[in-house]
Amino acid sequence: MSTLVNFKIDGVDCLAEAGIYLVEAAAENGIYIPTLCNIQGVKPRGACRICTVMVNGRPMTACTTPVTMGMEIQNDTPEINDIRKAIIEVLFVEGNHFCPSCEKSGCCELQALAYRFRVMVPRFPFLFPRREVDASNPKIIKDHNRCILCKRCIRAIKTEDGKNIFAYKKRGIELEIIIDPELGGKITDELAQKSVDICPVGALLPREKAYQVPIGRRKYDIEPIGIEDEKK
Amino acid sequence: MSKKIVATTSLAGCFGCHMSLLDIDEKILDLIELVEFNKSPIDDIKVFTKQCDIGLIEGGCCNSENIHVLKDFRKHCNILVSVGECAIMGGLPALRNGIPIKECLDEAYLNGPSVRHNHKGIIPNDDELPMLLDRVYPCHEIVKIDYYLPGCPPRAELIWNALVALVTGDELKLPYEVVKFD
Ligand code: SF4
Ligand code: SF4
Ligand code: FES
Numbered sequence: 150m151s152t153l154v155n156f157k158i159d160g161v162d163c164l165a166e167a168g169i170y171l172v173e174a175a176a177e178n179g180i181y182i183p184t185l186c187n188i189q190g191v192k193p194r195g196a197c198r199i200c201t202v203m204v205n206g207r208p209m210t211a212c213t214t215p216v217t218m219g220m221e222i223q224n225d226t227p228e229i230n231d232i233r234k235a236i237i238e239v240l241f242v243e244g245n246h247f248c249p250s251c252e253k254s255g256c257c258e259l260q261a262l263a264y265r266f267r268v269m270v271p272r273f274p275f276l277f278p279r280r281e282v283d284a285s286n287p288k289i290i291k292d293h294n295r296c297i298l299c300k301r302c303i304r305a306i307k308t309e310d311g312k313n314i315f316a317y318k319k320r321g322i323e324l325e326i327i328i329d330p331e332l333g334g335k336i337t338d339e340l341a342q343k344s345v346d347i348c349p350v351g352a353l354l355p356r357e358k359a360y361q362v363p364i365g366r367r368k369y370d371i372e373p374i375g376i377e378d379e380k381k
Numbered sequence: 382m383s384k385k386i387v388a389t390t391s392l393a394g395c396f397g398c399h400m401s402l403l404d405i406d407e408k409i410l411d412l413i414e415l416v417e418f419n420k421s422p423i424d425d426i427k428v429f430t431k432q433c434d435i436g437l438i439e440g441g442c443c444n445s446e447n448i449h450v451l452k453d454f455r456k457h458c459n460i461l462v463s464v465g466e467c468a469i470m471g472g473l474p475a476l477r478n479g480i481p482i483k484e485c486l487d488e489a490y491l492n493g494p495s496v497r498h499n500h501k502g503i504i505p506n507d508d509e510l511p512m513l514l515d516r517v518y519p520c521h522e523i524v525k526i527d528y529y530l531p532g533c534p535p536r537a538e539l540i541w542n543a544l545v546a547l548v549t550g551d552e553l554k555l556p557y558e559v560v561k562f563d
Binding site for chain 1: 463466469470471472473475476478479480516519521522526528529530531533555557558560561562
């Protein structure tokens with residue numbers, strides 16, 4: 150049998166199985182810790198830092214930190230939320246996010262976080278980098294303008310025999326996602342769909358399926374991201 | 382209480398934000414009780430005739446004329462609001478940012494698939510025409526902007542809530558449904 154541990158989030162007494170990650174432990178107690186690069190069930194990466202919380206006074210990523218007995222966690226405080234907001238704003242200015250013409254708009258997790266945190270304007274200057282759209286794959290259109298390098302596609306998408314289809318290319322500010330030309334060229338419909346679904350933004354898009362849900366009925370039109378956790 | 386004076390303009394925008402302002406439907410009657418319009422396409426007053434309380438800016442800056450108008454608004458309005466994605470981040474016109482201006486002009490006037498009758502290969506360059514800027518600039522990179530209302534266009538309710546808050550001095554209501562980027 151697993152052991153249960155007591156811990157506190159923003160002063161609220163919580164209870165969860167020892168060793169599970171803080172984001173999950175919080176969700177089980179009806180508390181939302183925002184995440185972006187994290188995917189449930191896949192080994193966390195700690196790439197985006199949106200889930201930053203204070204654990205016993207020190208900043209930690211809640212998607213990679215296991216819960217232990219007696220932890221004191223700060224989550225929903227003005228300081229931490231402002232750090233999160235700043236990260237969201239950085240992601241907006243360092244790519245090219247033209248939401249009005251983006252197929253993912255309304256279902257995009259980055260945009261949904263910006264809505265939740267009421268980002269009215271980024272505090273940083275827009276970079277407007279020149280990036281390409283790569284439509285060479287028969288099933289997935291890849292738009293580097295919107296990729297936030299969260300690595301979800303690399304971590305979650307594998308062929309049946311466990312090979313990676315997505316990978317990183319180049320370094321630093323030039324870092325980008327590539328699709329293996331051979332494995333990617335043979336990708337099944339199912340896996341292609343899984344790839345575009347797993348991408349939190351509009352960087353991986355399916356062909357001929359744009360704008361199928363009308364404005365007003367898209368995932369984040371009415372209810373904010375994270376509400377599922379808070380409703381528990 | 383004397384009415385607050387409002388000015389509006391559309392720079393590199395599509396007038397969608399102005400249309401959204403008109404989308405407040407019958408509240409437009411409340412609006413004219415609340416404010417008086419000065420320079421604005423809504424009443425077609427072309428030059429400022431007095432100092433204004435609130436200036437609503439639609440569109441970013443893509444040419445020299447946009448800069449001129451924006452600076453004029455800053456001078457004549459106590460509070461300046463960026464209304465919509467184009468004012469806030471350049472919007473769709475800023476899709477050209479990152480592409481050298483010569484490449485854009487060549488595509489538009491010489492090489493584009495819809496170019497038909499430009500046999501002499503002319504790129505418009507008359508002194509009368511406003512000069513294109515190297516890229517499209519968000520308004521707050523040109524002058525100080527006091528408030529931002531995102532959306533493409535911003536929901537009518539957001540513009541209305543903001544105007545009421547500015548006129549009455551009450552806190553702006555920002556329910557989840559009104560803050561959208563598309
Ligand atoms: S990926 Fe998301 S944030 Fe980026 S343009 Fe598309 S909807 Fe907007
Ligand atoms: S393509 Fe999508 S899933 Fe892959 S790293 Fe970029 S944003 Fe993340
Ligand atoms: S969700 Fe934890 S670092 Fe991205």
